[in-house]
Amino acid sequence: MRTQQPKVKADREGGRPLELSIEKLDINGFSADQGWSKSKFMPPCIFYAYTPDQPASSAETKKPSFQKKFGLIFICVPVSPGNSRLIWCFPRNFGLWIDKIVPRWMFHVGQNLILDSDLYLLHLEEQKIMDVGQANWQKSCFVPTKADALVVGFRKWLKKYAGSQVEWRGKYSGGVLPPTPPREQLLDRYWSHTVNCRSCNSAYKSLKVVEVMLQIISVASIGIVATMKQGGMSAVTRNSMVVFAVLSFALSRWLAHFIYKNFHYHDYNHAFR
Known part of the structure; x- marks a missing residue:
């Protein structure tokens, strides 16, 4: 996703600091601030980020102005230990013409690369957290920067209001993770996406x-x-x-x-x- 131009100099690989902070955390989830965007977690499985309304100056109040706004909505539903169904969308009020020209599957080709990289990291981390225990997740994660604020916020919410884990209600005994499958199965894209996406199919x-x-x-x-x-x-x-x-x-x-x-x-x- 494209973000605003950094005010600080990026490193050789293009990285820059992310000033993330948790504003409020309670049983209804949490909200976070990144300066140019806001984000919210709505339990049990909805997370979305959006651009807030920009205050208009006194000179601009006399005439209506167009503000580019977008949102990023994730719905991640656990379906079994180690498996989740991800539904996401990117609503916006600008650049809509490109969706009428470029087929959707072309966007999915690039987006799936990001999801695949995240999937592999999450699978490894899930295995490590299971080894040390859900309540001791800090022992397997090193999250020292402000960019990790949302991860820390979610783990705090999960520990305080959900017992640190998904309650499978006896459907899966103890929520034990299945053994790691072959990479071709773990990163399979055909059955997890292609057959379910009308454009890609x-x-x-x-x-x-x-x-x-x-x-x-x-x-x-x-x-x-x-x-x-x-x-x-x-x-x-x-x-x-x-x-x-x-x-x-x-x-x-x-x-x-x-x-x-x-x-x-x-x-x-x-x-x-």
């Missing part, structure tokens, strides 16, 4: 058709060159068809890799791997 089927068509064109081109008599086709035409067949086959292989990486499984190479 349509793009997946269309691209698969294009892949098969390219393979057919490649084989057909080679077949035509092979069956034509020596004098029935000029050398230029013959060479052009061979090059066209090779390019079609290479493009089909690239497309197959693109489909697999973006719609099936993308191995996120994380530092903690």
